[in-house]
């Protein structure tokens with residue numbers, strides 16, 4: 348079969364969730380593809396897919412995500428449509444992606460990574476250090492909750508979710524005094540400067556594995572799409588995520604477990620920082636190692652094994 352580029356008459360279908368951030372990520376993918384192949388934007392159709400995790404009724408309950416069904420909550424319906432050919436590619440926040448994809452699908456194309464840091468978001472105080480004893484922090488992220496519990500055991504924690512706009516509204520309503528959001532999301536939504544957000548250095552709060560990275564999933568046997576995606580793949584982001592996701596996979600974690608990891612490149616050297624925590628903040632174990640770039644995934648696995656060994660008995664009981 349002759350390989351053909353998409354046309355306005357037969358557009359390539361880009362599947363995405365419908366949240367403002369998910370849409371911004373899908374539009375960015377469309378712009379990069381259109382520019383790489385000098386095609387009109389109409390050659391790419393954005394297809395919005397509702398997932399179980401988007402169900403407003405579930406989100407409103409402010410329950411921990413784990414109780415709502417765990418892995419694949421925001422991806423199952425999208426991957427089904429990718430497998431049955433209703434869409435051709437799917438755009439995801441890599442932070443939310445399990446380390447294994449369903450049979451028949453590949454997730455190996457990454458766009459250039461955004462700011463990896465978390466942002467302290469608060470209408471009253473400039474930084475976490477200014478927050479008075481006993482204040483209420485809103486977060487449903489197990490990682491951020493555990494990291495906060497280590498740093499500021501005096502603060503209260505409340506479940507806090509919804510898209511960025513919803514969370515800001517909750518702050519205005521006084522549901523919580525402050526929260527954390529990823530800088531990447533705020534940047535991609537064009538909200539930097541419009542919301543009271545202060546970046547938190549990674550030495551103060553190590554980000555989630557793959558934070559700030561967009562991944563594009565495809566069918567494994569679709570060579571036309573594979574060739575197209577190769578043109579927009581960002582290799583450095585791929586190398587960093589390979590190390591971080593090897594670390595995550597070896598810890599059997601997901602975005603809903605309290606662990607953090609960040610790989611950075613300096614020439615041909617890859618530096619990996621990793622952290623695992625007890626959910627209540629009573630203990631945090633860290634490591635910081637460097638290796639030749641090509642050994643990134645191996646370093647990720649080794650670091651995971653070392654942290655597991657240090658953690659000792661009972662540390663991971665929260666996973667049961």
Ligand SMILES: NCc1[nH]cc(CCC(=O)O)c1CC(=O)O
Pocket residue numbers: 440441442443527528529530531532557558559560561602
């Ligand atoms: N789990 C939700 C989620 N998944 C990706 C992002 C932000 C964008 C990113 O980190 O790439 C967010 C929201 C947040 O943490 O503020």
